[in-house]
Amino acid sequence: MLIISCSVFGCQLTIDLANLYADLPTPVVVFDQASENKASNENEKFEKSESTGAWTYADQNRPMDVNQAAVVNGLTRDHLKALALASNPSIRRIEALVSASRGRALQVGLKANPNIGFDFEQLGSDGQAEQYGVMIEQEFIRSEKLELNRCVAKQEVGRLQQMLMVQRQQVLTDVEIAFVRVLRAQKQIEVTEDLVELSKKALSVARQLLEAKEVSRADVLQAELEVQSSDILLLNAKNRHVAAWQTLSAVTGQPSLAKETLAGDLFAHTPPIDFLDVLAKIQVQSPEMGVRLAAIEQARYNLNRQRIEPLPNVTVGGLLNWRDNGIGGDADAGITVSIPLPIHDRNQGAICEAQHQLVAAQHELAQLEWQLKQRLAPVYERYRNAKEQSDRYRETILPKAAETLSLTRETYELGEVNFINLLTVQRTYAQTRLAYIESLETLRIAEAEIDGMLLSGSLELP
Incomplete structure (x- = not known):
């Protein structure tokens, strides 16, 4: 410990530099071995969709385990995700579309209604030949047509259900990303508050040293600039926290979500x-693949449906004349049976269209497989860069920055470096901590996008 003692205008000035920086924050690195074991031992389960026949991940709506270690107190990501799944309007929209498609699946399989009417013939014959009767007519649609109609519509239900899974995953990913950004803002505020406190203490020391004529006016001005700069950083951090919280409120569908510390x-x-x-996991488990598989099945059923369209329906009609003056006023009846003759229109155009729609749906699935690889590449690049940066900060840069600050304090106390050097090293240490936090934010967001199978943007309008 170095005590600087001098006499200024008859007064004794004593400054304890060691105690001044005794509460300097040091980097803390958390390694959660249990989290790593849990992630590596997780047993993934699959289930087969009745509507599409595709194998999909059975727990696509599970909370994403991006940050396994969690603080005990505060608002948890699981709670926020539950709020989002219950309140996000994008999910409600797709759920309404699913219900609408179920109604259509019911409708297209219903039999045709009969037609009923009255038949008046030979009017104006002065009662000689008038006929008054009741007629009824029914078109009998072939049962296989109705069955295939319903199969096509059910595949649309399945496709929309997969779209619902896509939307739910987008919501979960958006909540995770917003959660990470709020966490980053919280940590940024903590670090900048430490920097502001240290800058103010350094300014106080500089003013005392100026009075003791140990430093120049320029050193005090530099210390004042450090305080102003750190105040700006703190203001920016608080604004970032406000914006991040507003985003979190939006994706959870909670406009009045009260601000509180997040547990993460x-x-x-x-x-x-x-x-x-x-990539292999996403190509198998992504609900986007389920959407395309359902579209293929829908196109296949539609092709079968169009192929049997030329098979004629049978229309049967009946007529009951309760009065036929042409035969003395007695009652009589008649029956008609008709079918269309598929001579010119054999539905050949619709069959051709359905065939190519099936081919297009199959190619769309293949296109999506390549697109997923294309979309994953930049996300994985960000992940790798952020992973290497954060590891380098944690293992090398931060410890060296902390050691540099400690040594600079010691040499400053020994009078071997000036006050400006101490301020510079102090600022560098704080900036290093902020850069480390930024790299962690980038890393966690990339992990969230990967764990969310590249699905985000839940509030984007279709």
Whole structure:
């Protein structure tokens, strides 16, 4: 401990530099081995969709385990995701479309209604030949047509159900990303508050040293600039927190979501991610694939439906004349049976259209597989960059920055470096901590996008 003592205008000035920086924050790195074991031992389950016949991930709506370690107190990501799934309007919209498609599936399988009417013939014959009767007519649609109508419509139900899964996953990913951004803002506020406190203490020391004629006026001005700069950083951090919280409120569908501390650990360790493993997982489990598979099945059923369209329906009609003056006023009846002759229109155009719609749906599935790889590439690049940066900060840069600050304090107390050097090193240390937090935010967001199967943007209008 170095005590600077001098006499200024007859007064004794004593400054304890060691105690001044005794509460300097040091980097804390959290490694959660249990989280890594949990992630590596997770047993993924699959289920087969009755509507599409496609195998999909059975728990696509599970909370994403991006940050396994969590603070005990505060608003949890699981709670926020539950709120979002219950309140996000995009989910309600797709649910309404699913219900509407179920109504259509019911409607297209219904039999045709009979026609009933009155028949008046030979009017104006002065009672000689008038006929008054009741007629009824029924078209009998072939049962296989109605069955295939319903199959096509049910595949549309299945496709929309997969779209609902897409929307739910988008909501979960958006909540996770917003959660991470609020966490980052919280940590940024903590670091900048530390920087502001240290800057103010340094300014106080500089003013005392100026009075003791140990430093120049320029040193005090530099210390004042450091305070102003740190105040701006703190203001920016608070504004970032407000914006991040507003985004979180929007994606959860909670406009009056009260601000409080989030229970999450930005520094939690997560296992490494391999590009090919992730790509294979997404191509199998993504509900986007389920949407395309359902579209293929729908196109296949529609082709079968169009192929049997030329098979004629039978229309049967009956007529009961309760008075036929042509035969003395007695009652009589008649029956008609008719079918269309598919001579010119054999539905050949619709069959051709359905065939190519099936081919297009199959190619769309293949296109999506390549698109997923294309979409994953930049996300994985951000993940790798952020992973390497955060690891470098945690393992090398932050410890060295902390050591540099500690050594600079010691040499400053020994009078070997000036006050400006101490301020510079102090600022560098704070900036390093902020850069580390930024790299962690980028890492967690990339992990959230990958874990969310590249699905986000739930509030974008269709």
